[in-house]
Amino acid sequence: MSVTRGFIVPGKPQPLLSPDACTAWSKIRAAFDRVRKEIERSDADLILLYSTQWFSILGHQIQANPEPKWTLVDQEFHELGEMPYEFRMDAEFGKLYAEKARARGLHARSIAYHGFPIDTGTVVALKLLNPDNRLPASVVSCNMYADRAETLVLGKAAGDALRESGKKAIAIGVTALSNRMHTDIVLPEDDHISAGKDDEWNRKILEILGEGRLEDVAQHAREFAAEANGDQKLKAIWWLSALMGQHNQYQGEVYEYQPLYGTGAALVSLTPSASVAQDLEFDEEDVDVYSGDRNVLDAGVSSGDILTAPDATAGVVHVEAAPRPVGAFPHARRAGNLLFLSGMGPRTPGSDEIPGGPVRSANGKRLEYDIEAQTRAVIENVKTVLVASGSSLDEVIDIQCFLIDMDRDFERFNRVYAEYFSKIQATRTTVAIDALPTPIAVEFKVVASVG
Amino acid sequence: MSKGEIVSGVLAPHPPHLVYAENAPQNEPRAECGWEVLRWGYERCRKNVLAKKPDVLIVHSPHWKTVVGHHVLGVDHFKGLSVDPIFPNLFRFHYDLKVDVELAEMIHAEILEAGLVSKMMRNPKFRVDYGTITSCHLINPAWDIPIVGISSNQSYYYFSNDVGQEQMFALGEATRRAVEKSGRRAALLGSCSLSHRHFTVEPELPEDMSREHVYHHGQYLWDMRVLGLMREGKTRQLMDELPDFIEQSVSETKEGCLSWLVSALGFPDYPADVHAYGNVIGTGNAVVEWDPQLARELSA
Numbered sequence: 001m002s003v004t005r006g007f008i009v010p011g012k013p014q015p016l017l018s019p020d021a022c023t024a025w026s027k028i029r030a031a032f033d034r035v036r037k038e039i040e041r042s043d044a045d046l047i048l049l050y051s052t053q054w055f056s057i058l059g060h061q062i063q064a065n066p067e068p069k070w071t072l073v074d075q076e077f078h079e080l081g082e083m084p085y086e087f088r089m090d091a092e093f094g095k096l097y098a099e100k101a102r103a104r105g106l107h108a109r110s111i112a113y114h115g116f117p118i119d120t121g122t123v124v125a126l127k128l129l130n131p132d133n134r135l136p137a138s139v140v141s142c143n144m145y146a147d148r149a150e151t152l153v154l155g156k157a158a159g160d161a162l163r164e165s166g167k168k169a170i171a172i173g174v175t176a177l178s179n180r181m182h183t184d185i186v187l188p189e190d191d192h193i194s195a196g197k198d199d200e201w202n203r204k205i206l207e208i209l210g211e212g213r214l215e216d217v218a219q220h221a222r223e224f225a226a227e228a229n230g231d232q233k234l235k236a237i238w239w240l241s242a243l244m245g246q247h248n249q250y251q252g253e254v255y256e257y258q259p260l261y262g263t264g265a266a267l268v269s270l271t272p273s274a275s276v277a278q279d280l281e282f283d284e285e286d287v288d289v290y291s292g293d294r295n296v297l298d299a300g301v302s303s304g305d306i307l308t309a310p311d312a313t314a315g316v317v318h319v320e321a322a323p324r325p326v327g328a329f330p331h332a333r334r335a336g337n338l339l340f341l342s343g344m345g346p347r348t349p350g351s352d353e354i355p356g357g358p359v360r361s362a363n364g365k366r367l368e369y370d371i372e373a374q375t376r377a378v379i380e381n382v383k384t385v386l387v388a389s390g391s392s393l394d395e396v397i398d399i400q401c402f403l404i405d406m407d408r409d410f411e412r413f414n415r416v417y418a419e420y421f422s423k424i425q426a427t428r429t430t431v432a433i434d435a436l437p438t439p440i441a442v443e444f445k446v447v448a449s450v451g
Numbered sequence: 452m453s454k455g456e457i458v459s460g461v462l463a464p465h466p467p468h469l470v471y472a473e474n475a476p477q478n479e480p481r482a483e484c485g486w487e488v489l490r491w492g493y494e495r496c497r498k499n500v501l502a503k504k505p506d507v508l509i510v511h512s513p514h515w516k517t518v519v520g521h522h523v524l525g526v527d528h529f530k531g532l533s534v535d536p537i538f539p540n541l542f543r544f545h546y547d548l549k550v551d552v553e554l555a556e557m558i559h560a561e562i563l564e565a566g567l568v569s570k571m572m573r574n575p576k577f578r579v580d581y582g583t584i585t586s587c588h589l590i591n592p593a594w595d596i597p598i599v600g601i602s603s604n605q606s607y608y609y610f611s612n613d614v615g616q617e618q619m620f621a622l623g624e625a626t627r628r629a630v631e632k633s634g635r636r637a638a639l640l641g642s643c644s645l646s647h648r649h650f651t652v653e654p655e656l657p658e659d660m661s662r663e664h665v666y667h668h669g670q671y672l673w674d675m676r677v678l679g680l681m682r683e684g685k686t687r688q689l690m691d692e693l694p695d696f697i698e699q700s701v702s703e704t705k706e707g708c709l710s711w712l713v714s715a716l717g718f719p720d721y722p723a724d725v726h727a728y729g730n731v732i733g734t735g736n737a738v739v740e741w742d743p744q745l746a747r748e749l750s751a
Contacts, residue, residue, distance in 0.1 A: 058651055082576045114534075182519065183568070184519065
């Protein structure tokens with residue numbers, strides 16, 4: 001059997017750098033120590049590791065520097081101290097793994113650069129589980145955009161490489177379960193799973209893993225990731241299951257489950273066992289060869305033609321030289337060869353003063369005002385928006401006019417209106433209303449042609 | 452001490468390809484050519500920024516990712532090797548930089564004062580991220596001006612782009628207040644691309660320009676819309692539309708750099724100078740400069 005044991009472990013630095021800061025973290029560390037001892041007792045030739053913290057975007061990368069050496073300081077938890085490391089990698093296996101991945105249609109390469117930034121998850125796992133480098137390791141990246149198909153094929157390619165090399169491996173998926181970190185500074189003793197819902201989901205999948213049903217969890221992964229903010233969609237489980245045979249025939253054991261800065265941290269052991277065969281509960285499509293990007297970069301966009309031009313606000317017109325709108329709307333919006341203007345009042349652009357005076361004071365007292373001045377200002381503002389939108393007063397088709405006092409104002413309003421529109425002959429509707437949003441007496445709603 | 456000021460603000464994207472193609476002496480790999488339009492745009496922008504004689508470059512980088520608040524570099528000298536985890540074949544850069552720790556402390560204090568979470572990064576073994584290094588190098592290849600590095604907070608992933616943007620506005624205001632109190636002349640670098648859909652394979656010869664183009668026409672239209680708003684001085688409208696832009700084009704501005712920059716500059720209503728636009732593995736990148744001196748001249 002190519003993979004003798006599988007493990008799931010968390011990748012945050014606290015169990016390595018600060019295990020005694022609280023009971024939860026010390027329990028995680030103790031579980032790491034238990035896994036380490038079991039690896040030491042195994043007859044494996046290799047540790048094969050997938051870390052959700054090693055991101056790649058151009059396919060996958062596989063570490064092939066035989067002796068990477070550096071001192072890592074975590075980007076987030078730098079105050080916890082340094083993580084000096086010196087690992088032993090199986091460079092030849094890494095190259096073979098990349099070759100097998102390419103043979104299955106993946107974009108993959110092995111890398112061997114001094115100073116390459118090995119991620120915190122990998123460093124924590126290898127330092128805690130293989131501190132004396134007794135076994136060489138092979139580490140593969142987690143493509144940010146990869147979905148299930150690509151990750152399954154990546155896992156199967158690892159199996160191909162193991163079979164060809166004749167090596168036996170311990171497979172380790174470095175991943176959180178729920179991955180919602182605290183966004184504030186939280187003392188270690190106050191650490192907890194950041195959401196009760198996440199905790200429930202974590203416990204549910206751990207119950208299934210405890211029964212050895214790895215493939216069942218792999219097929220639950222999408223739902224889990226959506227509900228509990230699963231770490232990188234729980235890709236590590238996809239990889240692990242594909243590598244270990246995509247079935248449920250394992251002896252499963254949850255060694256520990258604790259919060260780790262709000263995330264769900266679990267250490268799980270999966271030992272192949274023919275005696276605990278389980279039926280698959282689900283039957284998601286399987287895939288052996290990867291055949292393209294499948295628009296992976298479109299993920300996260302909700303619906304419709306997702307690679308669109310900026311039409312979410314297509315045709316919207318904002319005019320600096322017009323009065324500021326009093327709500328979340330533009331001055332105008334074009335649809336085809338029609339231009340629809342938002343209701344336009346007489347306020348002076350910039351100062352918001354009302355020509356002819358406001359109709360009421362700040363305390364609501366009615367004031368005298370000049371309807372002719374207000375009407376003229378409305379039409380000038382309309383003209384400004386039309387011109388800025390590529391139209392003009394001459395192209396106005398229809399106007400709705402709103403007056404707050406028809407009896408008082410209609411005649412003088414109508415006289416000013418005629419000065420501008422008698423030759424244009426736009427259709428018009430004039431109605432009286434109780435009030436307008438600002439202390440003005442008249443507002444126009446205009447439709448014009450454009451272009 | 453006279454009141455400090457922001458003398459320049461730059462949208463300064465960080466594709467390592469530009470440093471690679473420039474054959475910077477600090478970078479190990481060598482290139483034949485590549486991405487000249489962007490690199491020459493950077494050269495023009497660089498002249499303008501350095502002519503302002505800034506005391507410090509303040510950079511907000513998406514490749515220093517934090518969740519627990521906003522972190523600020525707090526060690527006065529960093530020297531090391533930065534290897535790009537995505538493009539190690541292109542970027543293995545030996546950096547040697549100074550940090551203006553006094554200003555960093557003041558920014559940290561103002562962030563806390565604004566009610567946000569902040570941490571000083573005081574570990575001398577910390578490796579400075581390649582986004583910070585690339586943007587700083589392209590604006591100041593002599594590395595003779597100290598920097599302040601601010602991390603990109605990722606917690607908005609848990610909430611929404613709008614929540615993230617509000618945080619970045621507060622961060623920008625905090626940065627401006629700290630600069631003013633410090634007496635420094637600061638140039639700000641928002642280290643991000645615009646549209647960020649990209650190819651998922653790389654040409655065998657990375658600088659093969661026959662393979663370089665925008666990933667999708669729709670994202671190009673979005674980039675042009677965004678740049679148009681910058682050129683017209685409509686940054687408030689730009690910020691209103693940014694969440695849509697982020698969603699539609701998978702824009703790297705999601706990381707907060709542009710919102711922070713625009714807020715720190717006080718939401719400029721004067722035109723920005725677009726020095727260059729170009730694509731790098733299909734992403735949209737622009738070198739854009741806001742000159743607050745121009746605002747004063749226009750209003751005089």
